Amino acid sequence: MAAAQSGSDGSFTRYWVAATISSFGTAVTAVAMPVLVVQVLGASPVEVGIVNAAQFVPYAVLGLLAGVYVDRWRRRRVLVWASVGRGLALGLIPVLWLTGVLEIWSLVVLLLIFGSLAVFGLAASQSLLPQIVPRARLLSANSRLDQTDAAAQTAGPALGGGLVGLLGAPVTIAIDAVSYLVEAALIARLRLTEPARASAADGPPQPRSVRREIGQGLRWTYRHVSLAPLAISTHLWFFANAGALTVLALFALRDLALSPAAYGLLFAVAGITTLVGAAVAPWAGRSIGAGRSIVIARVVYPVAWLLIAATALAGVGGAGALVALFVALALQGFVAGLENPNEMAYRQAVTPDALLGRTNATMRSANRTMAALGALVAGVVVAATGIAPALVGVVVVFIAAGVVAVASPLRHARHDDGDAAA
Known part of the structure; x- marks a missing residue:
């Protein structure tokens, strides 16, 4: 390009x-x-x-x-x-x-x-x-x-x-x-x-239409053989993750009575392992492909949160619960670091320049909306059923996000798939 x-x-x-x-x-x-x-x-x-x-x-x-x-x-x-x-x-x-x-x-x-x-x-x-x-x-x-x-x-x-x-x-x-x-x-x-951009992404020049151009972005995102399952899986992930973090705050600060410093340290550890995962991401993308890197992460997320859910269901407290939380968030941080660079690079590589803004905005808009819904639903579920059932629900949605990724052509996607779009 x-x-x-x-x-x-x-x-x-x-x-x-x-x-x-x-x-x-x-x-x-x-x-x-x-x-x-x-x-x-x-x-x-x-x-x-x-x-x-x-x-x-x-x-x-x-x-x-x-x-x-x-x-x-x-x-x-x-x-x-x-x-x-x-x-x-x-x-x-x-x-x-x-x-x-x-x-x-x-x-x-x-x-x-x-x-x-x-x-x-x-x-x-x-x-x-x-x-x-x-x-x-x-x-x-x-x-x-x-x-x-x-x-x-x-x-x-x-x-x-x-x-x-x-x-x-x-x-x-x-x-x-x-x-x-x-x-x-x-x-x-x-x-x-920056290159000059046409008003439409395909076909002969036409008068500009916001509705038509939005439709082009939606069709590219949700009809593409790999981007569509990636988008759907990511939307589910954002719903689950926002819900998980909402429940985690209540579980850690209220039920386990962690200090603010200990609670902050959880996320500091996750940040460190995210850094490690991001360092490994280029090697993983080149060695096993972008799609498999993303799929591996989507499979590991529910495992991390299942560990937290099991801790809540078993009523484990004290040092045992703290260790479980640290291990789970460290695991989540690592696979997030592994996944995100591969996801972003694949999306940027496979999408034509004329559609890149709409593809990114479509994904981000839907993701943030799902995050808001996830946080709201999690709060309601905790109020109605308690911490442990809410965490089980979070795990189920994380599993659904993983199943969508695993069962789709996304697992075969590689960064050089985007050469035709260049």
């Missing part, structure tokens, strides 16, 4: 640095935002739920539309302005707090704006990478990005906790706002030439 070949090592380095800064900023805000909502603003449980939901709503409402325009517009420009907008939206939070007018509802509005811009920014980011590196290097590039993100998720919460203690939650969020502005400046300086 000519455009991808034009991307230099220097351009990828700048892109990687921008992604790294943004990942650490996001990890810091992941700690600061709950503190702001619960402790600074004194939100009720319902208000906390509304704040969390505000981060998912834009994906459900704008996801498909974003894909159309990311395929029409220059993706670098979309990413730059989305980053600037997100930085300004977050930057208004400490400003409103300092002036004494920050309330839950003004925070929700800012998060809706932030989330709307994130829909466009993330679709553009995922679709821009094939213009920066050749398709043959997409796997290693995605692996490097995932390693960095895993490092941010491991070290970021500790950094965020320290900054919140030193500066307070609102000022800490301002640091994340600055990280988005730095990201925008770095992306704006990328040396690449």
